[in-house]
Amino acid sequence: xxxxxxxxxxxxxxxxxxxxxxxxxxxxxxxxxxxxxxxxxxxxxxxxxxxxxxxxxxxxxxxxxxxxxxxxxxxxxxxxxxxxxxxxxxxxxxxxxxxxxxxxxxxxxxxxxxxxxxxxxxxxxxxxxxxxxxxxxxxxxxxxxxxxxxxxxxxxxxxxxxxxxxxxxxxxxxxxxxxxxxxxxxxxxxxxxxxxxxxxxxxxxxxxxxxxxxxxxxxxxxxxxxxxxxxxxxxxxxxxxxxxxxxxxxxxxxxxxxxxxxxxxxxxxxxxxxxxxxxxxxxxxxxxxxxxxxxxxxxxxxxxxxxxxxxxxxxxxxxxxxxxxxxxxxxxxxxxxxxxxxxxxxxxxxxxxxxxxxxxxxxxxxxxxxxxxxxxxxxxxxxxxxxxxxxxxxxxxxxxxxxxxxxxxxxxxxxxxxxxxxxxxxxxxxxxxxxxxxxxxxxxxxxxxxxxxxxxxxxxxxxxxxxxxxxxxxxxxxxxxxxxxxxxxxxxxxxxxxxxxxxxxxxxxxxxxxxxxxxxxxxxxxxxxxxxxxxxxxxxxxxxxxxxxxxxxxxxxxxxxxxxxxxxxxxxxxxxxxxxxxxxxxxxxxxxxxxxxxxxxxxxxxxxxxxxxxxxxxxxxxxxxxxxxxxxxxxxxxxxxxxxxxxxxxxxxxxxxxxxxxxxxxxxxxxxxxxxxxxxxxxxxxxxxxxxxxxxxxxxxxxxxxxxxxxxxxxxxxxxxxxxxxxxxxxxxxxxxxxxxxxxxxxxxxxxxxxxxxxxxxxxxxx
DNA sequence: ATAGGGTTAG
Numbered sequence: 001x002x003x004x005x006x007x008x009x010x011x012x013x014x015x016x017x018x019x020x021x022x023x024x025x026x027x028x029x030x031x032x033x034x035x036x037x038x039x040x041x042x043x044x045x046x047x048x049x050x051x052x053x054x055x056x057x058x059x060x061x062x063x064x065x066x067x068x069x070x071x072x073x074x075x076x077x078x079x080x081x082x083x084x085x086x087x088x089x090x091x092x093x094x095x096x097x098x099x100x101x102x103x104x105x106x107x108x109x110x111x112x113x114x115x116x117x118x119x120x121x122x123x124x125x126x127x128x129x130x131x132x133x134x135x136x137x138x139x140x141x142x143x144x145x146x147x148x149x150x151x152x153x154x155x156x157x158x159x160x161x162x163x164x165x166x167x168x169x170x171x172x173x174x175x176x177x178x179x180x181x182x183x184x185x186x187x188x189x190x191x192x193x194x195x196x197x198x199x200x201x202x203x204x205x206x207x208x209x210x211x212x213x214x215x216x217x218x219x220x221x222x223x224x225x226x227x228x229x230x231x232x233x234x235x236x237x238x239x240x241x242x243x244x245x246x247x248x249x250x251x252x253x254x255x256x257x258x259x260x261x262x263x264x265x266x267x268x269x270x271x272x273x274x275x276x277x278x279x280x281x282x283x284x285x286x287x288x289x290x291x292x293x294x295x296x297x298x299x300x301x302x303x304x305x306x307x308x309x310x311x312x313x314x315x316x317x318x319x320x321x322x323x324x325x326x327x328x329x330x331x332x333x334x335x336x337x338x339x340x341x342x343x344x345x346x347x348x349x350x351x352x353x354x355x356x357x358x359x360x361x362x363x364x365x366x367x368x369x370x371x372x373x374x375x376x377x378x379x380x381x382x383x384x385x386x387x388x389x390x391x392x393x394x395x396x397x398x399x400x401x402x403x404x405x406x407x408x409x410x411x412x413x414x415x416x417x418x419x420x421x422x423x424x425x426x427x428x429x430x431x432x433x434x435x436x437x438x439x440x441x442x443x444x445x446x447x448x449x450x451x452x453x454x455x456x457x458x459x460x461x462x463x464x465x466x467x468x469x470x471x472x473x474x475x476x477x478x479x480x481x482x483x484x485x486x487x488x489x490x491x492x493x494x495x496x497x498x499x500x501x502x503x504x505x506x507x508x509x510x511x512x513x514x515x516x517x518x519x520x521x522x523x524x525x526x527x528x529x530x531x532x533x534x535x536x537x538x539x540x541x542x543x544x545x546x547x548x549x550x551x552x553x554x555x556x557x558x559x560x561x562x563x564x565x566x567x568x569x570x571x572x573x574x575x576x577x578x579x580x581x582x583x584x585x586x587x588x589x590x591x592x593x594x595x596x597x598x599x600x601x602x603x604x605x606x607x608x609x610x611x612x613x614x615x616x617x618x619x620x621x622x623x624x625x626x627x628x629x630x631x632x633x634x635x636x637x638x639x640x641x642x643x644x645x646x647x648x649x650x651x652x653x654x655x656x657x658x659x660x661x662x663x664x665x666x667x668x669x670x671x672x673x674x675x676x677x678x679x680x681x682x683x684x685x686x687x688x689x690x691x692x693x694x695x696x697x698x699x700x701x702x703x704x705x706x707x708x709x710x711x712x713x714x715x716x717x718x719x720x721x722x723x724x725x726x727x728x729x730x731x732x733x734x735x736x737x738x739x740x741x742x743x744x745x746x747x748x749x750x751x752x753x754x755x756x757x758x759x760x761x762x763x764x765x766x767x
Numbered sequence: 768a769t770a771g772g773g774t775t776a777g
Contacts, residue, residue: 061768089768096770127770158771166772193772228773263774270775294775329776336777364777396777 006031020048026058033062042071057086060094069097073106080113088122095128104136111145121150127159134163158190165198170207173198189223196229200236208233222249224258231264240272247281256284263291270299294326301334306343309334323354329361336369341378344369360386360394368400371407379404380413393420395429402435409721409748411443412639430456434463441470444719444746444753461492469501474753474762477509496528503537507544508752515541536565543573548582564593568600575603583607591623598624598632599724602684606727609684617684636700636722640711647700647707656707664697664706671736679729701730701747709741717744724750735759 010028013020020028025048033041045059056079063072076094079086091110098107111129119125126149133142146152146160157180165173173195180187192215199207212230215222222230227250234243247265250256256265262285269278282288282296293316300309309331313323328351335344344366348358363386370379383401386393393401398421405414418436426432433456440449453459453467464487471479484502487494499522506515519538522528535558542551551570555562567586574583583604590600601624608616624631636647647654654660668676680692687695696702701722708718726734726749738745739759747754755762 057768087768092769122769124769131770153770155770160771162771188771190771195772197772223772225772232773258773260774267774289774291775298776324775326776331776333777359776361777366777368777394777400777 029058038066053085056084092128095132099135107132127155130159162194165194168202193225200229200232205233205236224261228264243268266295298330301330304338333365339373364397371404376404395426395432399431399435402439406439406442409443414439437466465497472505475508477511480505507541512545540569605684610681614686636704638704638720647703670740676736682727682729714743719746722749
């Protein structure tokens with residue numbers, strides 16, 4: 001309609017004194033809404049003296065057509081209050097709006113309106129109510145509507161099944177599906193797709209494939225909706241060959257014009273690292289939307305191909321498609337996870353210059369990248385910046401921060417974040433809880449980890465794995481095994497990570513027979529092929545327990561090529577059992593595989609030193625010099641009253657160093673009275689014994705513990721963290737320290753936790 | 768005028 005003509009007609013009508021009746025007003029609203037923007041329609045409506053039912057109807061529909069969802073809901077409420085009525089079709093549309101807006105209360109009021117108007121047996125309205133309630137997570141209310149219906153049609157069944165499936169109540173969904181067939185209603189493609197998407201959304205990927213087979217069994221042709229759900233499952237299962245078959249099906253059945261299918265396929269190839277195929281799909285897409293661009297950009301970005309990603313970005317701008325937050329965030333997370341936090345931060349600034357505001361995802365990507373790359377300081381810095389910009393953290397942010405705390409074993413910081421998560425209402429969030437388990441168990445508070453674990457309502461595989469790993473770190477073998485049994489008992493299928501946790505539990509607890517049982521069982525009963533990590537656990541387990549010959553045979557017979565972790569495990573065992581012959585064999589391989597890892601050289605020198613083979617010590621030391629191998633910086637740290645105190649061998653001495661050494665001398669003489677003998681074999685310099693005693697005293701963990709004993713109440717356990725493995729002497733010394741001062745001491749070294757109390761350590765095979 | 772299934776970022 002001609003804009004000005006319409007306005008002229010309106011003016012003419014008023015001038016001539018026409019009585020604007022219902023139909024004219026209704027037409028006017030329609031005209032203004034579609035030609036002049038919804039504002040003028042709303043204004044025209046406000047100026048109309050009468051608000052009769054058809055007018056309500058028209059104005060609400062006009063707002064809906066213009067995507068003015070909030071206004072539409074408000075108008076509906078006004079209409080309801082003033083006793084007006086609207087058509088069924090409008091009610092359906094408004095209910096759909098409630099779904100879009102998550103407006104449960106408005107939805108309930110509309111339900112009341114429906115009952116008052118006697119529309120409770122209108123099929124479409126009931127179906128919409130079911131959908132509205134279930135999309136707002138209120139299945140019980142959806143069910144009440146469903147049960148109260150006099151007649152049901154296909155859509156009614158589809159709505160209720162979609163509700164249950166969409167929220168992950170898969171058993172109920174399957175039962176309803178069965179009930180539907182029994183009552184004589186034949187499921188159509190949409191019904192099947194509800195099942196598919198429900199299972200694919202909620203992790204029952206294998207079931208997706210079963211459903212797919214059943215669909216083909218009843219001769220159904222898949223449509224684009226089915227394909228997207230199946231692809232999602234294929235991605236999660238990593239069945240790339242099946243994905244390619246589906247791609248073939250798509251091409252044969254000419255489904256490749258569908259944008260959803262295109263982006264799903266694209267996503268599949270991107271997530272499976274087939275960027276070449278992804279590019280082909282992308283190039284062949286008839287109509288690309290922003291999803292397609294974003295998928296490919298994320299693919300390049302995650303692989304660290306930033307040039308390609310940026311090129312694509314400028315191409316998309318050239319084609320007139322405006323990058324959205326997702327586009328930018330793909331770049332942020334790519335840069336950030338490759339350790340380029342500067343570039344990632346720069347992208348955040350670019351977002352601003354494009355008139356968008358970085359959101360919680362942008363910041364969390366940055367923070368999580370820092371935590372993955374062990375730039376722990378940055379991760380807290382960026383968190384503070386994010387808070388300063390007024391962005392509230394969500395569960396993903398909290399989990400990333402907890403990961404940072406876990407990485408540094410920062411118990412107090414971790415507890416702060418825990419408080420924050422409680423304050424912001426994430427106590428039920430399974431991701432946060434799982435990160436808490438990890439943080440607490442890596443910070444020496446296994447009890448708290450277990451407390452969190454027990455409270456989780458719907459534990460994921462990751463929650464189980466973290467808790468099992470927690471027990472494993474402490475060498476609680478029985479708990480590891482019983483937790484595994486419990487997990488299988490409730491029907492959670494273990495994965496490869498579960499077995500890494502179990503095997504390292506057996507390793508730390510010295511459970512050789514059990515270790516064999518699980519190692520053999522994982523491929524036999526659970527169909528999980530052991531990876532190099534599992535083999536390395538077994539070598540460690542056998543070696544530590546003293547079965548060095550068995551460890552050697554195990555390495556000889558393994559089907560994978562032994563890597564540095566394997567030889568490292570053997571070398572560590574040789575150190576425990578003082579076996580120079582095997583150690584030399586292992587270290588020869590290690591010098592080839594990782595010539596710059598100083599730990600191997602140090603361990604070997606240690607072994608030679610114990611046997612007084614000083615020429616060999618010198619030989620290894622010279623080798624280090626020739627190859628330019630730098631000794632790893634050794635650090636210990638302790639947190640006292642929110643401040644972290646670092647102790648290092650090379651760096652700046654602690655400001656209170658004088659007092660600390662004084663205290664340590666006193667302490668050692670008290671310890672000696674109770675039987676402590678310094679273990680000078682831990683010093684591999686060829687110097688006299690008095691000097692060796694001095695060197696032992698300067699070990700960073702001793703200094704940190706002493707400082708803790710000086711500054712902390714004896715009721716608070718001392719927690720010291722060390723970035724490398726602690727030596728035998730420090731281990732013995734810590735036992736005596738805990739005895740002399742009656743103070744609980746917890747040390748986390750590069751390998752595991754040691755819990756000292758009353759002169760004993762919790763671990764059973766420490767050296 | 769009428770309901771039900773699907774795609775991208777941490």
